[in-house]
Amino acid sequence: MHITLVLPSVGRKGKKYIKTWTMEPLAIAVLASLTPADVKITFFDDRLEDVDYDAPTDLVGISVESYTSKRAYEIAAEYHKRGVPVVMGGYHATLVPEEVQNHAEATVIGDAEPVWAQVVDDAKNGRLKKVYRAERQTLSSEMTIPDRSIYADKKYLGITLLETGRGCKFHCEFCSVTAFYEGDYRRKSVDLIVEEIRATGSKQVFFVDDNIIGDVESAKELFTALIPLNIKWVTQCSLNAVKDRELLDLMVKSGCVGILVGFESIAKDNLVQMHKGQNNGAKDYSGALAQLRQRGVVIYATFVFGYDNDDAGLIQRTVDFCREEKIFIAAFNHLVPFPGTPLYGRLKSEDKLLIEKWWLDPDYQYGDISFYPKSVSPDELTRLCLVARNEFYGVRSIIERSLDFHANSKSPKWLFLFLLANFMLRKEVMEKRSLMLGSES
Ligand code: B12
Known part of the structure; x- marks a missing residue:
C-alpha cells in the first residue's frame, strides 16, 4: 500500500511562501x-513544492487548518478526479467535521494516535468509514517519536519542532486548542522526550506546546532532565511561570532562551471578556517581564485586537507598551473567529459575523476582519493592526528595542538574532497582508 500525505499552504504567491511559516510540520x-x-x-509540502497529483498512490491524507481548508479542498478535488480516496484530519477537520466530510472519503475527528492504524487498515481493505472519531484524548503512553525522515528532501527553517505535551488547561474564548482538547492537557513521558531530543541531534529546539508549564510538577521534572542535554530552546508559556522561582530558574538552567507569551491585551476588561482573566494587564506584565529580562530570556509578545475595548487609543498604547518594554518581537493579530470556538458561537449568536465562512470566501485576504468589532469598523481595525505592526517593526523602534543589554542584545550573537528576527518579521507584515487563501486562480 502507498499513502501520500499532503500539507496544504494557506496560499502561495507563485513559488513563494511566507518564509517564517516554513517550519517542520510535526503532524x-x-x-x-x-x-x-x-x-x-x-509527502508533499504544498508550501514548498508542487503536489504531483499523478504520482501513483492508494490513499491521500491531508492535514487541514482553517486557513488552509480552501487549498485542502482544491487538492482533494484533484485527487478525486484521479479516483484516489482522501482522508482529512487536523484542527479544521475536528472543529467543523460536517464541512470537511463533503470533501473527503474519511474524516478524522481529534488526534490521530487512537485511530490512524484503523484508518490505514480499512483503506487497505476498501472499507473506509466516513468518520473516525478519537473517542478520548491521546494517552501519554501512545505519543510516539515523530518520524522526521519524512522531511529529508525538504528545506525548512533550522529549528527542530518537538512537543512535550498536548492541549491547554485555560479556556480562552478565541482559541482552537481549547476547543480541540476541551481543557485537557497531557505530557509525553520525560524519558521519551529526552530520547527524542537525543535522536534529532538538534541543539535548537522549539517546544510547540501551547503552555509548557501546563502541569508545573512534570514541567520541573522535564526541565531538570533537559539540563545535561545542553540545548537552547524556545516555547510558548503562560505568565504565571514567573510566580514560581524554582520553576523559572530550572527553565533558564535547562536552556530556555525565549518564550512566546500570549498577553492578548493590556486592558483587564478585554482579558475578562476573552476568558483570559489569569492575565492582569499592563502593570502585572511589567514586573513579569523584568524577571524574565534579568534572566536573559527574550520575549515574543502576542496581542489580539478586536475585543470590545480595542479602539485606536488602546491599540496605540499597546504598541507604546511593547516599545517601552523593549519586547524582542511581537505579533499584533487581528481577532479571528475560528469555526468551532466559543468566540465563533458568540459572534454568530450576536449576529456579528460579517463573513460567516471567511475561510472559504473567494475575496477573503489574510488580515481582513470577518466580524463587526464594537469600537471600530472592520476596515478600520485592519488598518489599525497594520499601523501597529508597521510602527513596531519600524527602524526607529527596532533600534530602540535593541538597546536591552540583558536579553535582546546580551551578546553580539543575540544582537544579530534580534536584527534578523525583526527584519524578517518586518518583511512578513506586507507579504501576509495581500495573501489570498487557496490557489492563486
Ligand atoms: C507550531 C505551530 C506553528 C508554527 C509551525 C507550523 C508548521 N507546521 O509549519 C508556525 C509558527 C509557523 C505557525 C504558523 C501559523 N499558525 Co500555527 N501552530 C503551531 C502549534 C503551536 C503547534 C502545531 C503542532 O505541531 N502540533 C503538534 C501536532 C502533532 O498536532 P496537530 O497538528 O494537531 O496534529 C494532530 C491532530 O490534529 C491530527 N492531525 C493533524 N493533521 C492530520 C491529518 C490527517 C490525515 C489525520 C488523520 C490526522 C491529523 O493528528 C495529529 C496527531 O494526533 C499549533 C497549536 C497546537 N498546539 O497544535 C498552532 C496552530 C495550528 N496554528 C494556528 C494558526 C492560526 C497559525 C497561523 C495562521 C498564525 C498566523 N496568524 O500567522 C500560521 C499559519 C501557518 C501555515 N499553516 O502555513 C492555529 C490553527 C487554528 C485553526 N483552527 O486552524 C493553531 C491551532 C493555534 C491556535 N491556538 O489557534 N504555527
Whole structure:
C-alpha cells in the first residue's frame, strides 16, 4: 500500500511562501510514525513544492487548518478526479467535521494516535468509514517519536519542532486548542522526550506546546532532565511561570532562551471578556517581564485586537507598551473567529459575523476582519493592526528595542538574532497582508 500525505499552504504567491511559516510540520511526522512499516509513504509540502497529483498512490491524507481548508479542498478535488480516496484530519477537520466530510472519503475527528492504524487498515481493505472519531484524548503512553525522515528532501527553517505535551488547561474564548482538547492537557513521558531530543541531534529546539508549564510538577521534572542535554530552546508559556522561582530558574538552567507569551491585551476588561482573566494587564506584565529580562530570556509578545475595548487609543498604547518594554518581537493579530470556538458561537449568536465562512470566501485576504468589532469598523481595525505592526517593526523602534543589554542584545550573537528576527518579521507584515487563501486562480 502507498499513502501520500499532503500539507496544504494557506496560499502561495507563485513559488513563494511566507518564509517564517516554513517550519517542520510535526503532524505529518507523527502520522508517518503511526503508519505500519510495510506501507510506503510520500509527502508533499504544498508550501514548498508542487503536489504531483499523478504520482501513483492508494490513499491521500491531508492535514487541514482553517486557513488552509480552501487549498485542502482544491487538492482533494484533484485527487478525486484521479479516483484516489482522501482522508482529512487536523484542527479544521475536528472543529467543523460536517464541512470537511463533503470533501473527503474519511474524516478524522481529534488526534490521530487512537485511530490512524484503523484508518490505514480499512483503506487497505476498501472499507473506509466516513468518520473516525478519537473517542478520548491521546494517552501519554501512545505519543510516539515523530518520524522526521519524512522531511529529508525538504528545506525548512533550522529549528527542530518537538512537543512535550498536548492541549491547554485555560479556556480562552478565541482559541482552537481549547476547543480541540476541551481543557485537557497531557505530557509525553520525560524519558521519551529526552530520547527524542537525543535522536534529532538538534541543539535548537522549539517546544510547540501551547503552555509548557501546563502541569508545573512534570514541567520541573522535564526541565531538570533537559539540563545535561545542553540545548537552547524556545516555547510558548503562560505568565504565571514567573510566580514560581524554582520553576523559572530550572527553565533558564535547562536552556530556555525565549518564550512566546500570549498577553492578548493590556486592558483587564478585554482579558475578562476573552476568558483570559489569569492575565492582569499592563502593570502585572511589567514586573513579569523584568524577571524574565534579568534572566536573559527574550520575549515574543502576542496581542489580539478586536475585543470590545480595542479602539485606536488602546491599540496605540499597546504598541507604546511593547516599545517601552523593549519586547524582542511581537505579533499584533487581528481577532479571528475560528469555526468551532466559543468566540465563533458568540459572534454568530450576536449576529456579528460579517463573513460567516471567511475561510472559504473567494475575496477573503489574510488580515481582513470577518466580524463587526464594537469600537471600530472592520476596515478600520485592519488598518489599525497594520499601523501597529508597521510602527513596531519600524527602524526607529527596532533600534530602540535593541538597546536591552540583558536579553535582546546580551551578546553580539543575540544582537544579530534580534536584527534578523525583526527584519524578517518586518518583511512578513506586507507579504501576509495581500495573501489570498487557496490557489492563486
Ligand atoms: C507550531 C505551530 C506553528 C508554527 C509551525 C507550523 C508548521 N507546521 O509549519 C508556525 C509558527 C509557523 C505557525 C504558523 C501559523 N499558525 Co500555527 N501552530 C503551531 C502549534 C503551536 C503547534 C502545531 C503542532 O505541531 N502540533 C503538534 C501536532 C502533532 O498536532 P496537530 O497538528 O494537531 O496534529 C494532530 C491532530 O490534529 C491530527 N492531525 C493533524 N493533521 C492530520 C491529518 C490527517 C490525515 C489525520 C488523520 C490526522 C491529523 O493528528 C495529529 C496527531 O494526533 C499549533 C497549536 C497546537 N498546539 O497544535 C498552532 C496552530 C495550528 N496554528 C494556528 C494558526 C492560526 C497559525 C497561523 C495562521 C498564525 C498566523 N496568524 O500567522 C500560521 C499559519 C501557518 C501555515 N499553516 O502555513 C492555529 C490553527 C487554528 C485553526 N483552527 O486552524 C493553531 C491551532 C493555534 C491556535 N491556538 O489557534 N504555527
